[in-house]
Every structure is written in C-alpha cells, then in structure tokens.
Amino acid sequence: IVLTAFINNVARTDYPDRKRDRSLYVMMMDQRQEKTGHRLSGPPSFYFLDHYVGSMKTPEKVSIASMFSPTNTYINNKKLVINVKYTNDAFWDVMEFDFIEGKPYSFREIKNADKVTVITRDTRDNYFGEGAAVVGKYIETDNESYRVIGVVEDVPVTMLYAYGNMYLPYTLSKRDYLSKNLNSDYTAVLLAKSPSDLEQMKNEYQDVVSKVPIQNKEFDKLYSHADSYVGSYTRILLGNGVDSGVGKLFLILSLVAFLFMLLPTINLVNINTSRIMERSSEIGVRKAFGASSGTLVLQFITENIILTFLGGVIGLLLSWGIITYINQSNLIPNIHLTIDFQVLLLGILCCLVFGFLSGVYPAWRMSRLHVVTALKAN
Structure with a gap:
C-alpha cells in the first residue's frame, strides 16, 4: 500500500x-x-x-x-x-x-x-x-x-x-x-x-x-x-530508442506483485496444514459424533479467512502509520502520500481471497482424515 x-x-x-x-x-x-x-x-x-x-x-x-x-x-x-x-x-x-x-x-x-x-x-x-x-x-x-x-x-x-x-x-x-x-x-x-x-x-x-x-x-x-508523463520516466529506466518501456514496467510490477502475494500464500498453506494436523484429535472426536466433512471444511476456511483478514487490518494500520510518518517528517520534500480508496478495497479483497485459497488445501486434507487415524495420532 x-x-x-x-x-x-x-x-x-x-x-x-x-x-x-x-x-x-x-x-x-x-x-x-x-x-x-x-x-x-x-x-x-x-x-x-x-x-x-x-x-x-x-x-x-x-x-x-x-x-x-x-x-x-x-x-x-x-x-x-x-x-x-x-x-x-x-x-x-x-x-x-x-x-x-x-x-x-x-x-x-x-x-x-x-x-x-x-x-x-x-x-x-x-x-x-x-x-x-x-x-x-x-x-x-x-x-x-x-x-x-x-x-x-x-x-x-x-x-x-x-x-x-x-x-x-x-x-x-x-x-x-x-x-x-x-x-x-x-x-x-x-x-x-x-x-x-x-x-x-x-x-x-x-x-x-x-x-x-x-x-x-x-x-x-x-x-x-x-x-x-509516465513514459518519459520509464524510457530512462527500461526503454530504448524505439520502446518507451511502459509495457515492461507494468509487466515487472505485475510479476513482483504476483510473487509478493504467492510466497506468503504458500507459507500460509504450510502453517495452516501444520495447525490442522495438530488438531487431529478434535477432528476425530467431532467426526465420531457425526460432524460432516463439509461442516469441518467450512469451519477451518472461515477461521483462516478471519485470521488473514485480521492480519490484513494490522498491515493496513502499519501502512497508514508509515505514510503518516513520511508526510510529517518531510523525508521526501513537499510530498503528500495518501491511501487510495480503490487500493484499500483491493487490499481487503486480496486478504479475503488469499485467506480462502490458503485454507482450501489444508481443509481438504483434514476432511480426508479417517476417525480412527485422527484419534490414533494423539
């Protein structure tokens, strides 16, 4: 942000x-x-x-x-x-x-x-x-x-x-x-x-x-x-005698944004998988008392979305703090940064989407656990 x-x-x-x-x-x-x-x-x-x-x-x-x-x-x-x-x-x-x-x-x-x-x-x-x-x-x-x-x-x-x-x-x-x-x-x-x-x-x-x-x-x-205006800057950084470099800039920014979001998502998947495996006894007991796989999957995905959303809110607050500091400290002369409303909404949407995606695979693995296997693990 x-x-x-x-x-x-x-x-x-x-x-x-x-x-x-x-x-x-x-x-x-x-x-x-x-x-x-x-x-x-x-x-x-x-x-x-x-x-x-x-x-x-x-x-x-x-x-x-x-x-x-x-x-x-x-x-x-x-x-x-x-x-x-x-x-x-x-x-x-x-x-x-x-x-x-x-x-x-x-x-x-x-x-x-x-x-x-x-x-x-x-x-x-x-x-x-x-x-x-x-x-x-x-x-x-x-x-x-x-x-x-x-x-x-x-x-x-x-x-x-x-x-x-x-x-x-x-x-x-x-x-x-x-x-x-x-x-x-x-x-x-x-x-x-x-x-x-x-x-x-x-x-x-x-x-x-x-x-x-x-x-x-x-x-x-x-x-x-x-x-x-933008092309006059990108030509210096990425352009040549023919191409202004604007297309290259958007490609680089898109790749950086994709990798920036992909790596935390993979990390979240691993963390969520470990967290769910640690709760295998709970899963086994709930399955033994009749809880369906769909109910358990929905629960874990919902939990993950909430946790990811809270992390996103903390990230937004930190971004706001950094922007406020830059504006008040005059670190960059006469610059006044603001949080774009569209970027803010996109950030919240990304939190929800990646919270969902990073919770799907662990929840699917959890739903495939048999009751006896889950209880034996503990």
Missing part, C-alpha cells in the same frame, strides 16, 4: 501540471555510435529545445526548464539549501501554479535578464519568516541577489518537470545556454491545443529530431522522444 501510494503520487499528482492530458514530455537526448555502441545520454540542451522544438507548429506552448540545482545561502548563521530552476516564460503558461502573492516573470524580463525570481512558500518561510509579505524584497543565494516578484505553493520533489524552490529566468543561468551542444540539463513540456493533437505532435517531434544535424562526429544516430 505504501508503494502504491508513492507510485500514485508520482503518476497522478497534477499540481502544478494540470494539463497533462494534452501534454508530451521531453527529458532525454541520446547520441549513439551504432557500430561501437558508444553513447552520450542526458537531458537536452536549451539550444535544441528553443531552436528546434520551439519552432514546431503543433504545440500551443513549449515550456523549457532546467533540472533543479542546489545552491547555498545563510540565514542567521544557518545554512539553507535552495534548489534553483531556470525557465522560459511559457513555463508559467503550461504549468498552473497557485500564486500566494505576486506574479510570474514575463518574456520582457527574461530578455532583459532582470534579476527577478519566483519562490515557493517553504523558501519564503525559511528565508523571510512564516507568512511574511515578500514581493519587492530581495533574496540572496549563490552570491547573487534577486528581487522576489511572486510566491507559489510548494511542488513535490517527484515532479521533476516543475520542482524547485526558486525559479529564475534562463538568461540568468551561469551555464552557457546559447551553446549549440545537443546535451545539457534542460527538459521540455509540449502543450497541445487538444488531446486529439498528441499523436500529431509526437510525429512532428520525431520529424524534427530526424533532421537535427549531429555536430559531434563521434556519433551517427540521434534519439529523443516526446512521451507521455
């Missing part, structure tokens, strides 16, 4: 990415030498995303943002780590942040390289004090001072396309964002006008990639894909 809560948070949390149903995501650029297998993989560069992807016709907007990078500042002799993300102006149109105060920076401010910033609630509270009005004030990090123009609600660290503590115009980046290298540390979100345009947008992206000249002569093939 804890694992599904985490997966659910990664796959379904929609703040601030609330237009996911009409978005495609670009996280990787893979340059390869097909003969030798030599490759260079990593996030694409700002130049590639702005020059090539930005010229696409299908997307309504193209959000470009760097991966977050940690910087240090000190408040009252206390070190504060601020994760900085550099973005273009479309980032604020594609992502729907909840502004507590202020507004995002504009194209003009980016073009002028104005030292302005949007910060999160936690950053505001840690730097200026909880609940302070900070628009117009200055925040310093990495030996630079920036004027705060907006404050937004915090973003979970699992939202790589949007997570940061401090957002800055990309023109303030200390890295050379104008470099024509194809790999750097930027990601993109392509927003279509409607969900029906996703396939066309994906095809146009592949057409753009196929026409990009490879400047590094060490490589002869370029791979990059505009994927669904």
Whole structure:
C-alpha cells in the first residue's frame, strides 16, 4: 500500500501540471555510435529545445526548464539549501501554479535578464519568516541577489518537470545556454491545443529530431522522444530508442506483485496444514459424533479467512502509520502520500481471497482424515 501510494503520487499528482492530458514530455537526448555502441545520454540542451522544438507548429506552448540545482545561502548563521530552476516564460503558461502573492516573470524580463525570481512558500518561510509579505524584497543565494516578484505553493520533489524552490529566468543561468551542444540539463513540456493533437505532435517531434544535424562526429544516430508523463520516466529506466518501456514496467510490477502475494500464500498453506494436523484429535472426536466433512471444511476456511483478514487490518494500520510518518517528517520534500480508496478495497479483497485459497488445501486434507487415524495420532 505504501508503494502504491508513492507510485500514485508520482503518476497522478497534477499540481502544478494540470494539463497533462494534452501534454508530451521531453527529458532525454541520446547520441549513439551504432557500430561501437558508444553513447552520450542526458537531458537536452536549451539550444535544441528553443531552436528546434520551439519552432514546431503543433504545440500551443513549449515550456523549457532546467533540472533543479542546489545552491547555498545563510540565514542567521544557518545554512539553507535552495534548489534553483531556470525557465522560459511559457513555463508559467503550461504549468498552473497557485500564486500566494505576486506574479510570474514575463518574456520582457527574461530578455532583459532582470534579476527577478519566483519562490515557493517553504523558501519564503525559511528565508523571510512564516507568512511574511515578500514581493519587492530581495533574496540572496549563490552570491547573487534577486528581487522576489511572486510566491507559489510548494511542488513535490517527484515532479521533476516543475520542482524547485526558486525559479529564475534562463538568461540568468551561469551555464552557457546559447551553446549549440545537443546535451545539457534542460527538459521540455509540449502543450497541445487538444488531446486529439498528441499523436500529431509526437510525429512532428520525431520529424524534427530526424533532421537535427549531429555536430559531434563521434556519433551517427540521434534519439529523443516526446512521451507521455509516465513514459518519459520509464524510457530512462527500461526503454530504448524505439520502446518507451511502459509495457515492461507494468509487466515487472505485475510479476513482483504476483510473487509478493504467492510466497506468503504458500507459507500460509504450510502453517495452516501444520495447525490442522495438530488438531487431529478434535477432528476425530467431532467426526465420531457425526460432524460432516463439509461442516469441518467450512469451519477451518472461515477461521483462516478471519485470521488473514485480521492480519490484513494490522498491515493496513502499519501502512497508514508509515505514510503518516513520511508526510510529517518531510523525508521526501513537499510530498503528500495518501491511501487510495480503490487500493484499500483491493487490499481487503486480496486478504479475503488469499485467506480462502490458503485454507482450501489444508481443509481438504483434514476432511480426508479417517476417525480412527485422527484419534490414533494423539
């Protein structure tokens, strides 16, 4: 349940990415030498995303943002780590942040390289004090001072396309964002006008990639894909130049879940068989007084279902405790895990099903015991 809560948070949390149903995501650029297998993989560069992807016709907007990078500042002799993300102006149109105060920076401010910033609630509270009005004030990090123009609600660290503590115009980046290298540390979100345009947008992206000249002569093939949100992650872990790896992920999760449930079931069968054999005298006496095999089978299966259900309830309580601890301890920054109601019902159903299955075989063996054999065993 804890694992599904985490997966659910990664796959379904929609703040601030609330237009996911009409978005495609670009996280990787893979340059390869097909003969030798030599490759260079990593996030694409700002130049590639702005020059090539930005010229696409299908997307309504193209959000470009760097991966977050940690910087240090000190408040009252206390070190504060601020994760900085550099973005273009479309980032604020594609992502729907909840502004507590202020507004995002504009194209003009980016073009002028104005030292302005949007910060999160936690950053505001840690730097200026909880609940302070900070628009117009200055925040310093990495030996630079920036004027705060907006404050937004915090973003979970699992939202790589949007997570940061401090957002800055990309023109303030200390890295050379104008470099024509194809790999750097930027990601993109392509927003279509409607969900029906996703396939066309994906095809146009592949057409753009196929026409990009490879400047590094060490490589002869370029791979990059505009994927669904989940697909952009699975391609890194399980995919390749063709397959996004989503199918492999579901297959692996299904096999793990099956084995995770199969092994305890086999263990329960062995435990129940031993427990029933220890009660062979009771079985013999009850059979001697006329109890039918069906009655005894029903009794033992019912007992096993009740015991398994109680074990499941204890497991649910432990899961709730772990999730509460993770949320309150801020072990994973800004994440808020919840128990999905459907997963909860499925968990209870699994307890009942496996309680039944693990009790059938032992009960069947018990029903085949003869009265004399059962009594002689004791």
